[in-house]
Amino acid sequence: MKKIIYALLLLTAGAVAPSCSTDETEVGGGTGYLKMNISTTRSGAADQTSDTSASEAYDPMEHLVVRIYNAEDGLIRKYASRDLIPSELELLAGEYRVAVEAGEEVAASFTQRFYKGENRFNVTAGNITPVEVRCTIRNTIAAVQFDETVGTNFGENFHVWVAAGNEVDEAAAENGTLAALKYTADGTGYFTLPEGTDHIAWRFVGTHTSRGEIIQSGSLEAKAATKYTLQFSYSKDLPGYIDCTVMTIDVEDPDEFEDTIVFTPDPELEGVGFDIATPQNYIPGKTNGISYKVTTTYPMQAVRLTVGDKAVDLLGGETPAEGVSVVREEEKALTVTLSDAFLTAFGGGDRTLAFHIEDTDGGTLDATPTLRLQGLVPVQASDYDLWSNTVTLRALVLDPEVGSVRFGLRKKDGTWHEIEGSATDNGYYTASFAPEWSEDTDADRPADGGPFPTIYTQTEGTGIFAANEYEYRADLGGTQQSAAFTTPDGDTIYNSGMELWSKYTVTGSFITGGEVPFPNENASTAFWVSGNNGQTNALCTGRTIEGNNGTLCAALQPQTAAGVFAAGNLFTGAFDCGTGFADTFGFARFGVRYTFTARPRALRLHINATVTQVTNAKGPLTTDDIDPARVYVCITNWTDRHAVKSGLSYDESSFWDPAKASSLAEGAIIGYGSKTYTESTDGWVTLTLPIHWYDKTAAPAAGSYSLVISCTTSAYGDYTTGSTNNRLYVEDFEWVY
Structure with missing residues (x-):
């Protein structure tokens, strides 16, 4: 794709005031206006022959000189900056010449380029005279390309110097006394050959991985406005091992040469009775519409208006949308008027009206005037915070x-x-x-x-x-x-339906270690876990139970091993056992990192609980007590997981209850919800755990909070006490907002 930078040079003529210059040619009578609007954004094409970021960083139009000459080649106007060019220049009808220069003449640069072009034109009273000036590059261009064999044999230890002249003095190039460019990768450089110089020279220097330093140099005849592509390759069979192939492109062939500036007419957008550069106020019910005029030098091909997510084809008739009226004055001009019926649909606030205009000559214009609409401003995502549960409402009053x-x-x-x-x-x-x-x-x-x-x-x-x-x-x-x-849907909980199950190897002793069921998609995913181990590997399994939703649910069932009771359990976090030769205790490590985008009101799940009398008594319960099942959720600001030690040798100091304390050694507990079952449910029921907040002002950074969800058949299972007849089935965990 060719890189084309555009500018606008438009002539309009009509009966106007006397000439503004006595130097202009007086022929025929009558005057016209020379209208010059400069633009460099008509095409976004990239320069394929050079580093795009470097090439695009330099705008030749920032260094623009425009000269206008009369029929006798007398200079009548000179503009050294596009900012100084008037929007309209009055000229007598007659013959003129415009000469344009863009960019800078520098000895050598990877970015700075220089262009020249000119054209003769006639101003005819009463007529519009479009003028095109094609400015071609005046530099000698050296594009260097390295074959993959260079990188293979030299790694990054190579470079090429290019300079005007018959040879490259590398020392002078290094210290800056020679205008030269150093290429360490493919790139394009621009040179201005000194008077009397008709060559450019190159010097390749590289350190071969096995042959050591290799240096080769050469030169070629060169002229301005020509591009030379130097293609370097390595071959051990060639003398000097480096081959340089030169390809030449002449600037005079515009289809082959990619860097051209074209001065040609572009469309215009004007406010009717106001300057579109100034945001306009609009009060529904009081402002009687607002109008914009589109003009082109060539027939219009497309005119679109986009406001928010609504696009209107302004060439689609006199009323292309409700509240939008279009008057076509001719094929090169139209006026669009916007009224309440269209504008109030967007609510109050500062609204961008995005106009896109194209003509049949390829001219385009994208303009974005601002309209300030009085009224209630639509709520956007940036107006609310779903963790702090706040929203700011706004209205623009004019x-x-x-x-x-x-x-x-x-x-x-x-x-x-x-x-x-x-x-x-x-x-x-x-x-x-x-x-x-x-x-x-x-x-x-x-x-x-x-x-x-x-x-x-x-x-x-x-x-x-x-x-x-x-x-x-x-x-x-x-x-x-x-x-x-x-508001958005909020957050989800991984494997909430308990449909995903796999196996992983739990860390432990020769008694407790081994492969166990795992309520996650694979062994490398750690969100849900249980106290399953080699001795009690069915405390939590995926099963189909009458009445459960989907294919599986989590089935929590107590077990005993060597007379030691273990409660069926499911929780978020990690689990491992003691690694001593015959250790029979484990560590339930609670909590997973969780990114909250919204504060929940509650946790909801599908649950089926069977609650019975204690069969294995130890700790705070006896066989006369009911063994309660329990489910709780906890949102924490912990620096680490909290570990509970339980088993044949448990540690009561590690036990915890989020309903009793607002913090642990690992950090604060922000909020919790809890439910203890002292009797069985009537089959499957929906459990909603309202979250009670210890801290109502703390706000999480992304991923800084931890989520604890714990389900157990025996609320006192950490003491190895409970009922082997209890059962707990859970699935479908979700936040309530």
Whole structure:
């Protein structure tokens, strides 16, 4: 693809005021306007013959000189910067010549280039005269390409110097006294040959992996406006081992030469009665539409307007969309008017109107004027935080008669909560809605060990949560506006349906180590785990139980080994056993790193519990007691997993209960939810665990919080006490928002 940089040189003529210059040719009578609009973005084509980033970093149009001569070649205008070129230049009808230079003449550069071009044209009163000036590159261009054999034999220990002249003095090139370019990879350089110089020289220097240093040099006849591609390859059969093949392209063949600047007419967009560079205010009900005019030198091929995600084809008729009217004055001009019926659909705020215009000559224009619409601003994802459960509502007020704005928010069909808006210095009013908190009680908190830290819950109907629809409104001085938004779905829990099972080898002694069932997709995935080991490898398995959803659920079943009771269990974290020769204890390490994008209200799951009397008594229970099953969830800010030691030799100091304490040695417990079953469920039921919060202000960084979910057939199983008749089946874990 060719790199083409465009600029615009447009002539328009008509009956106007007297000439602005006495140097212009006086022929025929009448005057016209020379209109020069400079652009360098008409094509995004990349320069294939040089390093794209380097080539694109240099804009020749930043160094532009335009000269206009009369019929006698007398200079009548000179502009040394595109910023100085007037939008309109009045000229007498007659013959002229325009000469253009772009870029800089430097001795040698990888980026700086120089172009020249000119054209003669006639200004005819009453006519539009488009003028094209093709500016071709004036440099001598040296593109260096290295065959793969060079890298294979020299690694990175090679380079090529290129300079104007018959030979390269490498010492002078290194110290900068010789204008030369050093190529260490494929690239393109630009040279200005000194007067009397008709050669460019090259010098290859490399250290071969086995033959040592290899140096070879050469030169070739060269001229300006020509590109030479030097292709280097290595062959042990060639003298000097380095072969340089030269390919030449003449700039005069525009189909072969890729670097050209073309001055040609481009479309224009103007505001009707205003400057589109200045954001325009629009007050629905008071502003009687807003109009933009499109003009092209050649017939229009495409004119599109895009606002947000709505695109309108402005060549699609007089009314291409509701609230959009188009007047075609001719095939090269149209005026589009936007009214309330179109604009109010986008809500209030600063709106970008993206116009894309094409003509039949390949000219294009992309313009993005800004329109400031009074009204309630649509809620975007950046306006809310689903962990802090807050949202900021905004409205843009442009009418000085609107003295205040009152905002309202509610969950769909819920109760409205209202806040008076605060004015900002840019015309906006804002109001932030946050959840209300109250002290909470947890009926499932254990009776022993109190008093416990205070817990909190959010007041129903306050704040915003994931996976919900909300309605919001604003009263702008008596004018009501309303809208709605839906928050994202929130977070998911891995293998929530307990459908994925594999096996892994648990670390342990010769008694406890071995391959066991694993509630994850493969052995390298560690999210869910259980206390399964070589002695009790069926504490948690994937099974099909009547009434479960899907194919499998997690089946938790107690076991005994050598008279030691082990509770059926499932939890998030890791598990390993003591590695001594005959160790019979294990470490349940609770918690997995989890990225919360939204604060949940509760954890919900599908559960089937069978609760019976204790069969194996030890610790706090006797055979007269019921062996309670338990499920809890915990959100923590831990630096490490908390390890519980249990088995034939357990450690009571490692036991923990998130309903009793707000922190452990590993860090804070942010919130928890818990349910203890002292009697069996009636088959499968849905369990919802409301989360009680110890800390209602802490916010997680990505992946900084840990998630603990624990399910056990025996709440006191860490003491190796419980009932072998208990059962617990769980599946379908999900957050409630």
